[in-house]
Amino acid sequence: MKIVVCVKEVPDTAIALKVKSDSPEIETENIPWVINPYDEYAIEEALRLREKFDGDITVITFGAERAESVLKSCIALGSDRSIRINDKSVKDRDSLVTSKILARVIQNIGYDIILCGKESVDYGYAQTGQMIAELLQIPCISAIKKLEIPALTIEATCHREIEGGLEVVKCSLPSVFTAQKGLNVPRYASLSGIMKAKKTKIETLEPDALDLNTFDFKPKIKITNLSYPPKRQEGKIIHGTLPDTAKELLRSLKEARYI
Amino acid sequence: MEKFDCVIIGAGPAGVAAALTLVRKGLTVAVFERGEYPGSKNLFGGVLYSTVLNKLIPEFWKEASVERHITKRRYSILSKNSEMAVEFGFEDFNHPPFNNSFTVLRAKFDRWFAQKAEDAGAVIFTETVVDDFIYDKGKVSGIKARREGGDVYADVVVCAEGANSLLTEKAGLKKKPLPHQMITAVKEIISIPKDVIEDRFNLSDNEGMALEFFGGAVKGMIGSGFIYTNKDSLSVGVGCPISAMKENNMKPNDLLESFKSHPVVKKLLRGGKTEELSAKMIPELGYKTLPKLIADGLLIVGDAGGFVNPSLYREGTNMAMYSGVAAAETILEARQSGDFSEKGLQGYIKKLEESFVMEDLERYGDVPEKLSEMPQLFKEYPDAILKMVQGYFTISDLPKDELHRQAWNGFKDNISMWKLLLDMYKARKAVL
Numbered sequence: 001m002k003i004v005v006c007v008k009e010v011p012d013t014a015i016a017l018k019v020k021s022d023s024p025e026i027e028t029e030n031i032p033w034v035i036n037p038y039d040e041y042a043i044e045e046a047l048r049l050r051e052k053f054d055g056d057i058t059v060i061t062f063g064a065e066r067a068e069s070v071l072k073s074c075i076a077l078g079s080d081r082s083i084r085i086n087d088k089s090v091k092d093r094d095s096l097v098t099s100k101i102l103a104r105v106i107q108n109i110g111y112d113i114i115l116c117g118k119e120s121v122d123y124g125y126a127q128t129g130q131m132i133a134e135l136l137q138i139p140c141i142s143a144i145k146k147l148e149i150p151a152l153t154i155e156a157t158c159h160r161e162i163e164g165g166l167e168v169v170k171c172s173l174p175s176v177f178t179a180q181k182g183l184n185v186p187r188y189a190s191l192s193g194i195m196k197a198k199k200t201k202i203e204t205l206e207p208d209a210l211d212l213n214t215f216d217f218k219p220k221i222k223i224t225n226l227s228y229p230p231k232r233q234e235g236k237i238i239h240g241t242l243p244d245t246a247k248e249l250l251r252s253l254k255e256a257r258y259i
Numbered sequence: 260m261e262k263f264d265c266v267i268i269g270a271g272p273a274g275v276a277a278a279l280t281l282v283r284k285g286l287t288v289a290v291f292e293r294g295e296y297p298g299s300k301n302l303f304g305g306v307l308y309s310t311v312l313n314k315l316i317p318e319f320w321k322e323a324s325v326e327r328h329i330t331k332r333r334y335s336i337l338s339k340n341s342e343m344a345v346e347f348g349f350e351d352f353n354h355p356p357f358n359n360s361f362t363v364l365r366a367k368f369d370r371w372f373a374q375k376a377e378d379a380g381a382v383i384f385t386e387t388v389v390d391d392f393i394y395d396k397g398k399v400s401g402i403k404a405r406r407e408g409g410d411v412y413a414d415v416v417v418c419a420e421g422a423n424s425l426l427t428e429k430a431g432l433k434k435k436p437l438p439h440q441m442i443t444a445v446k447e448i449i450s451i452p453k454d455v456i457e458d459r460f461n462l463s464d465n466e467g468m469a470l471e472f473f474g475g476a477v478k479g480m481i482g483s484g485f486i487y488t489n490k491d492s493l494s495v496g497v498g499c500p501i502s503a504m505k506e507n508n509m510k511p512n513d514l515l516e517s518f519k520s521h522p523v524v525k526k527l528l529r530g531g532k533t534e535e536l537s538a539k540m541i542p543e544l545g546y547k548t549l550p551k552l553i554a555d556g557l558l559i560v561g562d563a564g565g566f567v568n569p570s571l572y573r574e575g576t577n578m579a580m581y582s583g584v585a586a587a588e589t590i591l592e593a594r595q596s597g598d599f600s601e602k603g604l605q606g607y608i609k610k611l612e613e614s615f616v617m618e619d620l621e622r623y624g625d626v627p628e629k630l631s632e633m634p635q636l637f638k639e640y641p642d643a644i645l646k647m648v649q650g651y652f653t654i655s656d657l658p659k660d661e662l663h664r665q666a667w668n669g670f671k672d673n674i675s676m677w678k679l680l681l682d683m684y685k686a687r688k689a690v691l
Contacts, residue, residue, distance in 0.1 A: 190409075193407075195382070
């Protein structure tokens, strides 16, 4: 079984991001980067499928050199091949540009199953998996919480959480699945896996070598502004003895018309 | 099974200094760090002394992520709403090697330092906790990392696990510290634009200032508050012995809030935005209660070894690096004879004893203890002195002589002069 996993590096969600003062972009200097958390579920699912069916896992990313650490963390977990498509020559990108590039690479290496995170936690458009499927003319089931592929069939059954219930969806293979939290519990890399990752050199591709039209590198959407969420209002600490503070709390809540 | 010449636990300044020294001599070295990346869990007040680092990586300030070099120091004693301060500025410190004093942010700095070791060939495993040592006939012969296939073997293990020394305690080298031997410090990084910092503290580009506050800054407890200038932020914190916090029923966060809201401090922080809050334990074991620093196949370095100078110098990182280098050099010597037993590692103790590390620990190690015998130093004296000086300067219709007499009498009624002089003498001897 040929499994392809698409991953992305994203700013560590634990840090406070800064918006550049002169353009609608975030400051990327000196911030820690991590693998997109949803992609971790995609990798784990790929490892489980390979345990069941054999085959190989190729992990690809479209990103800067620093994104190699994300690919290395996948090698440490057990992926077989890693490819980074260098994003240096592509100045602006939207989900469609990314999808066209990823889809072309996936087409070149061949695939039975394509796994992605359901969205990246940086911009959160949640489009790439679906667009790759469309470009490859194959089905896509998004935000799956369970993936069942019985032995040697060409059909997959997925569970999706929907508002107030559970949806069970079937599709033929090959297909794209995007991973939702809860799909699995990602494993930790073994020490020998980490050692292997440190020694592995990552394959790098230039977008120009992909035989795409220059038109494909033009984003269709443009971010015009980025701003911080509204500031949280300052809280109020009520001091005093217990009965007094309770009374004061009640009064304050009434005054603010919460109760 | 993985085997290295040396395994190091902890990618802080001590562990990385040891790793760098060893890989440069061609040894295979694995470093285990529980944080997401080296520096992610590492913390100190804010000023790095760099005599050892400058030997390891000459002129490191040209490439390392340092914030500012310290040319100015200010010490003040606060009462509830007054201040008595002395400020020093040294233009000589404005030139390389910048008096080997820099403010740094550890998340950035430690990452850079660890990268240097990695570039030189060390293998650093992040997000990997070490649960125990592996013993072979009583000799430490490796470590158990909390990962699949996590048993890693080595000729010798360097434990640089930090202040919360669970492994060192587990190995029986160190007793659980007592509350008065541990400082708990909390710190905020408060962002303020670069030019505002330079105007407010009267600094030129890259120049920095270290401010320490005693007395009312920490509610009259032993300990202090501090402000260190970074490039575009301030490190603002307080540190006091856990025992004092407990006696005064004081929570570290509340203490920091009270420090920040002191009228003197508040003005220095105005307009700032808190970016992060962190806390750390600082071991102040004192020379006499240092842990056992070597065992068969094992050396203890950095905070785990209790290498902290608690006096006005507040030196920890530099000592940590020194101990890391000393441990590495000892290992290189031990390799000649192939003897990694406690006896073969004795050179480590000798190196420490012949250096500023043990000299300073011996000299200053009991500062907290001595000061704790004189609580009046931080409470009654500052209050009385500030009240007297305030009286002296308070302008009223009274003749000045009368003002002076009132101020002085007020002071004498509260403070015994002989005791004050004696205490000052004792304090000077202990601290300076």
